[in-house]
Amino acid sequence: DRAQLAAVKEDxxxxxxxxxxFQELLNTCDQQQKSCLTLIKEVLDGIDPIQKSIDELDLKLPINAQEVWASGVTYLRSKDARNYESQGSVPSVSYYDKVYVAERPELFLKSTDKRTIGPNDPLYLRSDSTWQIPEPELGLVLDGAGNIVGYTIGNDMSCRDIEGENPLYLPQAKMWKHSCSIGPAILLADTVEDPYAFDINCRIFRNGEKVFEDAASTSQLKRRYEELVEFLKRDNELFPGTVLLTGTCIVPPNDFTLNDGDVVEIEISSIGLLRNPVAAQ
Ligand code: DO4
Ligand code: MG
Structure with missing residues (x-):
C-alpha cells in the first residue's frame, strides 16, 4: 500500500x-559514481518482479522535484501562439520572435514541490482567467550537476489571456496551485537512443467526448536539450532531481479554453500517459 520506487524493465x-x-537513487549514484542504469541493473540482479502489471498500479508523482523549471518558445508552434495572444501589445518584431532565434533561451521557474501534482490529481484552473490551456511538454530530469538522467512528461498549464495582456505577467500566467503535473514515469536517459524522436500526443475530453487531439515530435525542437540545461545551471544551484520542461509543441485552437470537469491526457512514446482531471478551485 505504501508508495514505492520501482523499475520497469524491457520485459x-x-x-x-x-x-x-528518485532523489535517493540519484544520491546513491553520485556516491558510488555510477549511472542510474548501471546501479539499477546491479541492485536488481537476482530480484524477482512483483506480481502485478503496470495497469494495476496506482502511479504517483515519480519525483518530488524541489523545483520545476520550464523553457519557452522553443517550438515554432509556441512562438506563433504567443504572437497571436499578445496582438496589440507587442511591436511588429515581438519579444517572442526575438527569443526564438536568440542565443539565450527563455527559462522560467514553473513550479515547486508543493505546487506540482502527479497522475490523476486535479489540475486547478485560475479563477481570474478565461483562456487556459494545457502545454504538453517533454521534461528533462537532472542530477545536481545538470546531467540529463531521465525523461518524463509535464503539463505547463498556461493562462493565455494573462500572458497576452503583458508578458511581465508571466509568473501569474504560469504558476499557481496545481498548475503543473509530472509523470507517470521517468525513462532513464541511458536507455534512449534518440531523445529528439519522442512523439507527443495530447487529448482533451469533455463530458466523456474528445474535444481536442493533436500530435507533434521533439524532432521539431529549435534547440538542443544541453543548451537549455547550460543556461539553467549557469551561475545557479541545481537541486538533484530538478525537472526542466522543454517547451510546448502543441497548442489547442485559439478559441479553446479548459473547463471544470475536462480531462487532459498527454502521452509520450515509451514514457507513458499522464492523465489529469481539471477542476475549478
Ligand atoms: O513565453 C511564454 C512561455 C512559453 C511556453 O511556456 C512554451 O513555449 O512552452
Ligand atoms: Mg510551456
Missing part, C-alpha cells in the same frame, strides 16, 4: 527498488 515486469524516492 514490462515491475521490480521494487530499495530507495525511498
Amino acid at each position: 514490462s515486469k515491475i521490480y521494487p527498488l530499495p530507495y525511498q524516492n
Whole structure:
C-alpha cells in the first residue's frame, strides 16, 4: 500500500527498488559514481518482479522535484501562439520572435514541490482567467550537476489571456496551485537512443467526448536539450532531481479554453500517459 520506487524493465515486469524516492537513487549514484542504469541493473540482479502489471498500479508523482523549471518558445508552434495572444501589445518584431532565434533561451521557474501534482490529481484552473490551456511538454530530469538522467512528461498549464495582456505577467500566467503535473514515469536517459524522436500526443475530453487531439515530435525542437540545461545551471544551484520542461509543441485552437470537469491526457512514446482531471478551485 505504501508508495514505492520501482523499475520497469524491457520485459514490462515491475521490480521494487530499495530507495525511498528518485532523489535517493540519484544520491546513491553520485556516491558510488555510477549511472542510474548501471546501479539499477546491479541492485536488481537476482530480484524477482512483483506480481502485478503496470495497469494495476496506482502511479504517483515519480519525483518530488524541489523545483520545476520550464523553457519557452522553443517550438515554432509556441512562438506563433504567443504572437497571436499578445496582438496589440507587442511591436511588429515581438519579444517572442526575438527569443526564438536568440542565443539565450527563455527559462522560467514553473513550479515547486508543493505546487506540482502527479497522475490523476486535479489540475486547478485560475479563477481570474478565461483562456487556459494545457502545454504538453517533454521534461528533462537532472542530477545536481545538470546531467540529463531521465525523461518524463509535464503539463505547463498556461493562462493565455494573462500572458497576452503583458508578458511581465508571466509568473501569474504560469504558476499557481496545481498548475503543473509530472509523470507517470521517468525513462532513464541511458536507455534512449534518440531523445529528439519522442512523439507527443495530447487529448482533451469533455463530458466523456474528445474535444481536442493533436500530435507533434521533439524532432521539431529549435534547440538542443544541453543548451537549455547550460543556461539553467549557469551561475545557479541545481537541486538533484530538478525537472526542466522543454517547451510546448502543441497548442489547442485559439478559441479553446479548459473547463471544470475536462480531462487532459498527454502521452509520450515509451514514457507513458499522464492523465489529469481539471477542476475549478
Ligand atoms: O513565453 C511564454 C512561455 C512559453 C511556453 O511556456 C512554451 O513555449 O512552452
Ligand atoms: Mg510551456
